[in-house]
Each structure stands twice: as structure tokens, then as C-alpha cells.
Amino acid sequence: MSPALAAAAPAPSEPTALFDGKTLSGWVIEQGPPTAFYVDRGELVVHDSGNYPAWLRSSREYENFDLRGEFFVQGWIDSGIYIHAPLHGRPTWEGVQFKIFHQADEKPSSNSMGSLFPLLAPRKINVRNKGEWNTIRIRMDWPRLQVWTNDELVQDVDLGASPEFRHRLRRGYLGLASLSYPIRFRNLTVEELPGKEQWQSLYSAPEDLAKWNVSDGKPHFEAIGEILRGDGAGHFATKQQFRDFELRAYIRGSRYHNGGVLFRSSGQGNKGRHYEIQLHDVEDAHFPTGSLYHFQRSSYPRIEPELWFPFQLRVHDASCMVRINGETVMQYDRLDNLETGHVELQAHRQGYWTEYKQIRIKPL
Numbered sequence: 001m002s003p004a005l006a007a008a009a010p011a012p013s014e015p016t017a018l019f020d021g022k023t024l025s026g027w028v029i030e031q032g033p034p035t036a037f038y039v040d041r042g043e044l045v046v047h048d049s050g051n052y053p054a055w056l057r058s059s060r061e062y063e064n065f066d067l068r069g070e071f072f073v074q075g076w077i078d079s080g081i082y083i084h085a086p087l088h089g090r091p092t093w094e095g096v097q098f099k100i101f102h103q104a105d106e107k108p109s110s111n112s113m114g115s116l117f118p119l120l121a122p123r124k125i126n127v128r129n130k131g132e133w134n135t136i137r138i139r140m141d142w143p144r145l146q147v148w149t150n151d152e153l154v155q156d157v158d159l160g161a162s163p164e165f166r167h168r169l170r171r172g173y174l175g176l177a178s179l180s181y182p183i184r185f186r187n188l189t190v191e192e193l194p195g196k197e198q199w200q201s202l203y204s205a206p207e208d209l210a211k212w213n214v215s216d217g218k219p220h221f222e223a224i225g226e227i228l229r230g231d232g233a234g235h236f237a238t239k240q241q242f243r244d245f246e247l248r249a250y251i252r253g254s255r256y257h258n259g260g261v262l263f264r265s266s267g268q269g270n271k272g273r274h275y276e277i278q279l280h281d282v283e284d285a286h287f288p289t290g291s292l293y294h295f296q297r298s299s300y301p302r303i304e305p306e307l308w309f310p311f312q313l314r315v316h317d318a319s320c321m322v323r324i325n326g327e328t329v330m331q332y333d334r335l336d337n338l339e340t341g342h343v344e345l346q347a348h349r350q351g352y353w354t355e356y357k358q359i360r361i362k363p364l
Contacts, residue, residue, distance in 0.1 A: 015068060015189035018058065018174070019044050026059050036178055043072070044185040046079060050178040057085060057173040064193035067138040067174065072184040074131040077102040079183045080117060082175030083140060084168065087358075088250050088308035092117060093326025095172050096165065098138060098147055098155070100183065102129045114147070114154040119164050122147075122154040133186075141193050142170050167314065167323060170197050202238060202247075202343070203228045203359040212236050216269025219347040228356045230259065230347040235269035237262075243340040244364040247313045250357045255305035257281060258348040260293065263315055264341035273337060276346065277313055277322055277330075279354060281305060290322045290329035298322065298330040308357075316364050 018026060021042040029036050032054020035047050044056075067081075079100040085091035099117035104125050109115070114122030126149045128134050137148040143160030146153065159165040176185065202211060206223035214221075217234020230236065243264065253259070259279040266272035276293040278285075283300045290298030301324035303309045312323040319333040343361070347354065 015066070015191045018067075018069075018188040018190050019185070021186070024056075027056050028059055030055050030057055030175075032178060037176070040184075042186060044176070044188070046176070046178045046181065046183050048180045048182060051180040052178065053090075054178040055082065055085070055091060055175045056178070057082070057175040061171050061173055062140075062190065062192065063171040063195040063197060064141045065139075065174075066191040066193060067136075067140075067189070069136050069188035070133045070186050071100060071136060072131075072133050072186075073100075073102050073127060073129045075102065075181075077129075077181050077183050078179045079181060080177040081136070081138065082173065082177060083138065083145070084170060084172035085175045086169060086172055086250075086310050089310040089325045091173075091175055091177070093168075094310050095169050095175075096145070096159075097177065102127065104129060114149060116145075116155060116157065116165075120155070120157065120162075123156070124152065124154055126150045126152045126154060142196055167312070167321075167328075168326070171195070197362070199248075199360045199362050201360050203356060211239055213239060215265075215267050215342070215344055216271060217347075221345070221347070226357050228345075228359065229353060230345055230355070231353045232347045232350050235262065235344045235346050237265065237267050237269075237342040237344040239342075241340045241342055242315075242361060242363060243338070244316045245314075246362045246364060247311075247315075247343065247360070249311050249359040250308045251279065251311045251354065252306055252308045253279060253281060253354040254352050255281065257305075257352045257354050259352075259354045260346040260348075261311075261313060262342070262344035262346060263313065263320075264335075264337050264339060265344050267342040267344070269344060269346070273339070273341065274344070275320070275335065275337065277320075279346075290324050292320065292322075292330055292332050295334075296330055296332040299327075301325055301327060301329045314364075 032050040036050020036054040080097040082091040084095035086094040101113040108121040147155040215237035219234030220232040260276040265274035278291040322330040
């Protein structure tokens, strides 16, 4: 930690309410029943019907922010606050989870109250656990993440300097985790801070089709609202070219789908210069999802047919890395082709569709 990063909390500013004390307006229940979260006596409560992986997310995303609120601890409590959680996938691994736990461990660990679960122990544990309200403040101003509980600084981390955190989402949803313990929250507010990320959308709506063209074969790429659906056999290429970049998207495919994401290509599909990241949901395949085709096999990611998963490709000089659902599944550092090229989507066989949404790219 740099000595320049002071431990004192910044001066307060005007917040915006995240919870109206009456309804779940502004929140969405994910991966759980509609009873997983409810409002009682002006407090937001986790119901014991809403076991993991149920969670409650904000209706909109945040990048940098100052979040404040209170949580009530009585008896065994296990929960967490998600920072930069994804729309699909695992919030703890695509974003960050600040762990809420009832136990005041003598020695802080990576799963203690106040940890960045399950990787980084807090500086200290400060929890009132005998039927008492606790204050929480989370200030995210990339790369610095600070957290206070009961006005004591328990986390002060440079996420950009951490191998465990530097490649995670820097913009996402705020969320509350459910493990079926009746934790209560109140007085939740957020102040937005200036954003720093610069992303370019490659596809988010039908008008973005103008950024692409068929580069090889006879694929059928169709814009269905926010979804780009690929079928047939051939390639669909960006008109713009990129050399070093980070690309993110949500992807899903039919069972046994087979396709790929090409990069540094000459814009001729497999017929020209290119590298390909395989999309193929067969664990025992020669090159399964996430592999750098012909060069490096991936460790098979946890994906299921027809379910969205977060896909991340980072290319810089001779290196490339693929992360899927918050896990690094492939790394390679011997790329010979260092030229600028197109990004292409491959459709491999009619009837074995692949869909994409929120395709975005950030030049490095």
C-alpha cells in the first residue's frame, strides 16, 4: 500500500437512495424465487427461501461510487455485498464480494467478516453481532477500493496491482448475497464518482450491424434486439481493426455448438491470417471452449448449453489470455502475428447456433 493512500475517510457528499424503505423498486432478484428478498418494517430482508446462488442486484450498473448503509447481525449471519457484479455468471469471481459474517475471528482470514471473499483478509474485524446494527461504507474509485465497518477502515486495496483482481469487471451491478440467513439492510445510499473506463461497443443493438460484414462463407448473423445470433457456416468480421485490446461479451450456444472468436485476422475467416479462440462446449474435445485453436488447450470452463456466460479476451503483444465466468482458462505468450487485424465471429455448422450480447472492446 502506498504511503500516499491515507486511511481517513473522505468527506461525505450528497447521496442518492438505493432503497425506498417500502418496496424492492430499483432492485432485481437473480437466480432465486420472488420471495428471496422482501421488505419488512422499512428494512430490506433476506428470506430463508432464497438460498445460494440467489442474489439481489441494483437495476443499473455502477463504475466508481461511494456506497453507504447499515446491516443487522443477530445469530449466525452469512452474506455479502457484491461490487461490479455481472449480469450473467458468478458475481464473486467476475466482480468482488465483500463478506458479511457474524463471527469476530481473533485472527482475520480470507473468509472472515470484512474479507474480499475468499481471497483477501481484512485489516481487522469490526462487527457488532449481538442484535445490533452495523454501518458499512464502500468507496470504489479504481484502482482503489476502501471499506469501512462501524467507521473503521477494514480494506484499503489497489485492485489494479493485484493479480487476483486486476482483470475483473470495473463496472457492474451492486448486489446483496443470499445464503438463507435473515440479514437485514437499511439506509442504503450511493454517490456516483467520475468514471474512467473507455469501451467501444461492437454490438449492443441492431444498428451496430453496420460495424460488421460477412468475411467468408455463408453465415447467418441476425440482430434480435440486444442479441446477435450466429448460425450457418462462415465468418462475420468487424470493419475496424485492432492489435492490442480487451474484449468482453456474454455468450451462449446450443448444445454441442461449435464456433470461435478470431483476432488479428486478415478478414478472410480461416482462409487468411488469424488466431482463433474456440467456442465448443464439449469438455473432452481436442480444443474446448476458451482454447487458442492449434496452439493452447484451455482448462474447460463451467458453462452449460443455452446459458449465458461472461467471456473475456485480452491480447497484448505476444500474449493472450481468456477468462470465462471469472476464471482464467487459457494463457499463451508466443504469438508470432503481431499485426493489427479484424475481430471475427465464426459460425461452424447450420443448426448449432451461438448468441452474443454486449460485445465491447477496449484498445490497450
